[in-house]
Amino acid sequence: MPVRQRLWQELDMLCRLGVGLAPIAPDVCALLRALVGADAAALFWMDGNGQSAGFHHENSPTSVRNLFLNEPHLFTGAGETNISALAQPDGPRTGRLLAPGAQYFRSNSYNLLVRANGHHHTLDLRVEALGRTRAVVGLFRPPGPGFSDAQAALLERAGASLARAFLPGAAAPGSTAAQATGHVLLDADGQRPALADATALQLLQNAHLPGLGLYGASTADLPADLLHRLRLQPDGQRHIPVPDGVLHAQAHPLHPVAGGALQWLVTLQLQRLPQIEVVRRVLQLPLTPLQREIAVTAGLGHARTDCSALIGIGNALLKKQLRTILEVAGASDWEDLAAHLQGKNTTHSMHSAYTQSESSY
Structure with a gap:
């Protein structure tokens, strides 16, 4: 149970x-x-x-x-x-x-x-x-x-x-982390894909978007209407929710060399959402259900003074539970705990997450 x-x-x-x-x-x-x-x-x-x-x-x-x-x-x-x-x-x-x-x-x-x-x-x-x-x-x-x-x-x-998941939720604690960046070069005649690097093909493959089944694909297999399928306007950008993050797509004009035609460069970047990473880090720690809720509150950037009201517990219980959380996470205080969970403090180890037994759950 x-x-x-x-x-x-x-x-x-x-x-x-x-x-x-x-x-x-x-x-x-x-x-x-x-x-x-x-x-x-x-x-x-x-x-x-x-x-x-x-x-x-x-x-x-x-x-x-x-x-x-x-x-x-x-x-x-x-x-x-x-x-x-x-x-x-x-x-x-x-x-x-x-x-x-x-x-x-x-x-x-x-x-x-x-x-x-x-x-x-x-x-x-x-x-x-x-x-x-x-x-x-x-x-x-x-x-x-x-x-x-x-x-x-x-x-x-x-x-x-x-x-x-579709209602307003927690704001992101810190900037969104980019995990991979790829590029697709579009020719000047109809903005058809002319060249794509391996990262771009991988990002499009993993996005699982309609009209972009690309497993084992090369540049030649990209659809001629790639911008349309990405719902991307020339000189525009779009954030597309995909498995494991958000795919940021942007079309940039490339200034032609003398006598050349205008080309376009589509930049694709997979961005991880930091609030998801906070929850995953909390779940790695051997904490009780209440302790997880407290830890997530810190990781998502809320002040300790707001924690009691957000979770619905008294200050005495918060203080008692926080003592255990800090010990498990190897953090010194609320702000240090938040930094740990946001991946900002890598000099300290969350040692207890991997040494305490599953029975702590």
Whole structure:
């Protein structure tokens, strides 16, 4: 039970950050799979028109991912239960595919996606926030025992936390960290991709954006309308939520040499969100549920004087719990703890995070 309690708290802490589900998608999928009981999990987030804007699947073959991203027409029409259909608010939030009809098992959605991934059973959840569908969750199992009503109830319970990811959350403590930067050179004739470095191809591949199934791709495989697919205007920029962060895309004009034509350079940069890293660092520490809440409050930049009101505890209890937190983290005071959790202080080691037993949870 303590392990399951920790997983529920981890899910809630990540979602309370209010950064959407895309940047925390790998964490969310792993947590839902463990909490509900599944062999694999997938998460699809929606754009303002209710269409799938990106996804994360834990173990999907690259051929299936490319098919899903590049050939959406295969999964529309009569008998196709696609992500857009599951996002419609005209049925139960959870379990539309618990007991599908025979037509579903003849569909492309099942045979080219679900079955091709080695799955048979699907448990789905529609995540709603601010009056519209924001995401669809899919949990999967191979042929054999399917999902139970009890498991559907667990996924329904998780929906409350997932919806919080789309509400205003904690501000980022410090600047966003850039993890990788790549470039795509566009030619002057129609702004078609002319050259892309390996990092840019990797960033586009990992973004899982519609129309950009790029596994094993080279520059020649990039779509001619790359700017359009990125929804990027010439001389503009955009922040695109993707698994594990935000993809910052910007198009710069390159001044031509004498007699040359104007070219464009698209710079792609994966940025990690510091508030997510704070939660992950806290979860590495062997703390109690209450102690984790206190530590996260420090890591997200709140003052100690505000902590009691934010968490709903008295000053005496805060002081007692903080003493243990500081000892575990190897920090001297509240400000030093915040620096540790924000990755600003690397000279001290959070030694206890790796030496104390799991029983502390």
